Amino acid sequence: MCGIMGYIGDKPSERILLEGLKKLEYRGYDSAGIAVCTEQGMKVVKTKGRIAELEKLLQKQPLPSGAVGIGHTRWATHGKPSDLNSHPHTDTHKQISVVHNGIIENYLELKEELAAQGARFVSETDTEVISHLIASYDEGDIVRAVQQAAKRLRGAFAIAVLSEREPEKLVAVRQHSPLIIGLGEGEHFIGSDIPAILEHTRDVYILDDGEMAVLTRDGVDLMTTCGDPVTKQQFRVNWDLAVAEKAGFDHFMLKEIHDQPQAYRDTLSGRLFKGYPWVYLPELKLTPEKLRQFRNVHIVACGTAYHAGLVGKQAIERWARLPVEAEVASEYRYRSPLLTPETLVIVVSQSGETADTLAALREAKRHGAHVVAITNVVGSTVAREADDVLFTWAGPEISVASTKAYSTQLLAFYAFALHLARVRDTLPDEEIGPIVLALSRLPDQVASILExxxxxxxxxxxxxxxxxxxxxxxxxxxxxxxxxxxxxxxxxxxxxxxxxxxxxxxxxxxxxxxxxxxxxxxxxxxxxxxxxxxxxxxxxxxxxxxxxxxxxxxxxxxxxxxxxxxxxxxxxxxxxxxxxxxxxxxxxxxxxxxxxxxxxxxxxxxxxxx
Missing domain, CATH: 3.40.50.10490 (Glucose-6-phosphate isomerase like protein; domain 1)
Known part of the structure; x- marks a missing residue:
């Protein structure tokens, strides 16, 4: 999904951060930014768009030199692509800077709690909560503050943290999102993937879930988020850069097939909770009353997304007991579909820019139907024009042949169908519960098939x-x-x-x-x-x-x-x-x-x- 780069050493960090982020461009992104500790304090520069836009901004607003910093390329999940939503994010006093990959499931409750304590939020992101949360625990020991904050976070996160008050340290934490530590002589690196640091070192630590690293110029200390020391073998990277971009796989498609256990976790994150026999879709604006008023459903998509719709059709009919039509978008608007305000139209598009699907969306809205989009790209045209959006959070897909985008569309359909069934009272909790449990087991089961x-x-x-x-x-x-x-x-x-x-x-x-x-x-x-x-x-x-x-x-x-x-x-x-x-x-x-x-x-x- 997103890209993380961090550096501490004796060289100017700005260029190292930018070059590292460029090596992660293959992952896809919509904005970029860096934070650097300088003699004039911590400076943050970020912008919507490509790294080239960030470089132009830095030419206009040169940073004082600093040898410690973090950088990020963002793929939007919470909040549209914008300058304010770009990473890094800081606390109210701009003393702590954070970059983050993943999704914080409980960010809304944390945001309310921190706002009540005086934190001032400026973005729509879940990530900004992390910087304010760390600041709330910071009493002069950034490592301890990060540990305490990590215990409060629920979801998937790989984070790198920079503190103006302790500029001689970088702190990194992994929980369900990949993170590596690069080892050099008098300098060390943080990366979300190996290509970011391969120009500088081939010796890395690969963090496991629940582990953190504290980087100084002199070395790297590994520990759990509870503070217990961790002993870990160094990994020597023997791939060239082209292979490293594919995480060692021969092709992006194979990598993306193997991404699916994590993609499943990301799609279900914040939608399933242990002990509760239902799904949560807080992003939907559709009220229960409105959901009960629908009399039929149209699913419209192209190619692979259409095939996901065929599965969604059966799930909605079986569980929510509504009649569903699934049709390829290129045919849909030319047959004068029977649309009314009591028709729910679900459009599916990985990119959110598929021309035929957009045309079908607009035709449905012209007839007064309510449109829900299932898409992977925040800020896409489909996401902007639909009445409601369910994001799949699959992360960028480089290979032309879709794999993880399709499978996460299935999960989005399952979640929506179960939500619809519960609201319409067509499936009791005792039947929903086993399905929710089965959904939660999918990531590990997919991993076992890949083996x-x-x-x-x-x-x-x-x-x-x-x-x-x-x-x-x-x-x-x-x-x-x-x-x-x-x-x-x-x-x-x-x-x-x-x-x-x-x-x-x-x-x-x-x-x-x-x-x-x-x-x-x-x-x-x-x-x-x-x-x-x-x-x-x-x-x-x-x-x-x-x-x-x-x-x-x-x-x-x-x-x-x-x-x-x-x-x-x-x-x-x-x-x-x-x-x-x-x-x-x-x-x-x-x-x-x-x-x-x-x-x-x-x-x-x-x-x-x-």
Missing amino acids: RAEEIRSYAEEIAGHEHLFFIGRGMDYAVAQEGSLKLKEISYIHSEAYAAGELKHGTLALIEEGTPVVALATQPELYEKTVSNIREVMARGASVFGIASENTVDLASRVDRILLLPSTHPMISPALSVIPLQLLAYYASVARGFDVDKPRNLAKSVTVE
Whole structure:
């Protein structure tokens, strides 16, 4: 998501901070800033826009030299991109400066508490709360103040802290967001990713959750946020810069597939709380009364986002008991859709700039419908023009083929559908509770699937020589099969089709011949036996079947040629797990065929024309 850079040593920090931030530009950002301790005190310069804009500002307003500083590139989550919302953020007296990656779930309650104590807030961000909170505990020991503040923060955070009163120290803390410490001679570094510091050192500490580092010119002290010493082995970076930008992965797509456990945590952060059998969507302006008035729902999107909408359709219909239409945006406005003020329209766009989706949004508003947007980009056109927004918080996605953007859209749909069901009283808490618990387990379950990537790679290399492949599934599995088919087509150029398994006998079986690869999804218990029957149909005609099923359906192993068993979860949220092996399948097939995974031919990341 965002980028963090910190430096303490004997060199001018401004240039080191800026160059480090430039190495993190691949992560995506909408604003940038630095804070430096100088002989004239702590100076902060920040601006909306690119690092080039920050450099222009620094040329107009040169900083006094300082050898200690922190820098940041921001990807907006709380508050639109603006100068005021840019990092670093300071306390009321501008003595403490903080940069932060992540999301503070309890920032509103902390903000109210600190405001009552006299703190003056100037931004819309959750990050500003951290600087005021640290200041409230600071009695001359910045390390202790940071430790006390960290105990109050709930959510995901990697922070770097600079104090005007103790300019000989930099303090860093990690909780669920990546952070590394670079080790030099008489100088040390903080980075959110290895490329930021690779020009200066290849020796790093990789902080774990609940750990912090105190940097001085003379060394680095590692400890827990409770103050207990930590002993940690140094890590030697042997990658070149191009590989380091991908965190050691060969391609951005593979990195982004592996980003998904953290992306899931970020999307669910602040929306799920332990012990409560429901979801929170405080960002919605929709009142319970308004939610109860809707009579139908339209989901409108393009490509991968449309496939997320197919899953969202089933979740809303099943849980909230409202009729839902899902349609590709390029067709939607040309069929004169039946829209009224009692229609809820949900538009989905990773970039928030998709031309067809924007046109559908405007058509819906013209007819008086209420529009909720699901998007990844704060400040995007879709986010600005919709009546309500659910941000996915997936972080930037560099590869053209969408992975974590799709899967976090699923989570946003699940959260909204559960919220809608509870407000409309169509699903009791005793049924919502197990689903919420299952959602909370997804990040670790996704991580466990990624550990088995070699199983997928082996099958992908088998199918790489084929020119045709079929995906089949029923219910939720059919929705995911369509996304799996699209992924394979767009980056490996293997012609693939997804079919509702029950439709095979209505014509599609004519395409099955000896050796035809078929990927069969069978994660839905109520449809399992019917899906097995469909699998038998294609195998009887010579198909080679790769089955993907839940681990409690082990009997499928004897009925297919290959099988991958997924961790057990609630059937309705199984797409959030079953899509992972399909993403890996597409990736490894493309690699095996020698194609440019991150930049497939004829495609663009954001489609801003019709």
